[in-house]
Amino acid sequence: MRLDGKIAIVTGGASGFGAGITRKFLAEGARVMVADLNIEAAADLGAEAVQTNVASDTDVQNMVQATLDRFGRIDILINNAGTTHLPAAMEEIGEDDFDKVFAVNCKSVYLTAKHVVPLMKAQGSGAILNVASTAGVSPRPRLNWYNASKGWMITATKAMAVELAPDGVRVNAINPVAGETPLLKSFMGEDTPEVRAKFISTIPIGRFSTPEDMGNAACYLCSDEASMVTGVCMEVDGGRCI
Secondary structure (H helix, E strand, C coil): CCCCCCEEEEECCCCHHHHHHHHHHHHCCCEEEEEECCHHHHHHCCCEEEECCCCCHHHHHHHHHHHHHHHCCCCEEEECCCCCCCCCCHHHCCHHHHHHHHHHHHHHHHHHHHHHHHHHHHHCCEEEEEECCHHHCCCCCCCHHHHHHHHHHHHHHHHHHHHHHHHCEEEEEEEECCECCCCHHHHHCCCCHHHHHHHHCCCCCCCCECHHHHHHHHHHHHCHHHCCCCCCEEEECCCCCC
C-alpha cells in the first residue's frame, strides 16, 4: 500500500503501459482517474474515468475538474498518453502525422502542467511522471519525429523538475523500450515473428517491456520512497540503451 490515500490521474490509462500503471496504483492503494478516449476500458480496470483528448485545453481542464469533483485533490499526474507515426523516411512523414505526434506527446504535457501544477504548488506537494521512451535517448532511423517528441519530453521533465523542486513537486520520467501495447505494430512497421525476433535481439535482457514493468517503476518514482528523486529519466528497457 505504498500509494495509500494518494489521488492519481493517468492519461492514456485504459490500455498498454497506462493500464499497467493504473492496475499497479490501484493495488497499492491509490484512487485513480483514468483520462482516455476509451472510458469503457478504463471502467473495466476498476478506476474512475473521464473521456479526454489530452491535446485539447478544454478536455484537460475538464479532466482536472472531474478529478477534483470526485476526489478533492490531485497528488500524482502520469503523462502517459502517446502516439507515433508509422516508420518512414523523415521527409516522407505527412504534416498531419507530425502535428498529431507533437500535439499528443508534447502539447499534452504543457496542458496538464498548466492546469495541475498550480494545484500542486498550492498544496506544497505532488509527483509528476512523464512516460517518455528509449527513442528519446537512443534514436533509431525512420521514427525521426517520434524520437524527437520523446527527446522533448525528457528535456521537459528535467526543466520541470528543477523549476518545481522548491515548491515540493517532483518530476521524473520513465523510458520504456517497445512492449506489448497497441502501438507495437506502429513502431515496428509490421508485426511478424521475424520482425519481433529482430527487435528483441537488440534488448540484452531478451524481451519487450511489459505494462507491469512500467507500473512497478512508476509506483516507486511516485511514492514517498522516492522523495529525494527528481529530474530522473529512468530507462526501463532491459539494457537497450547501454
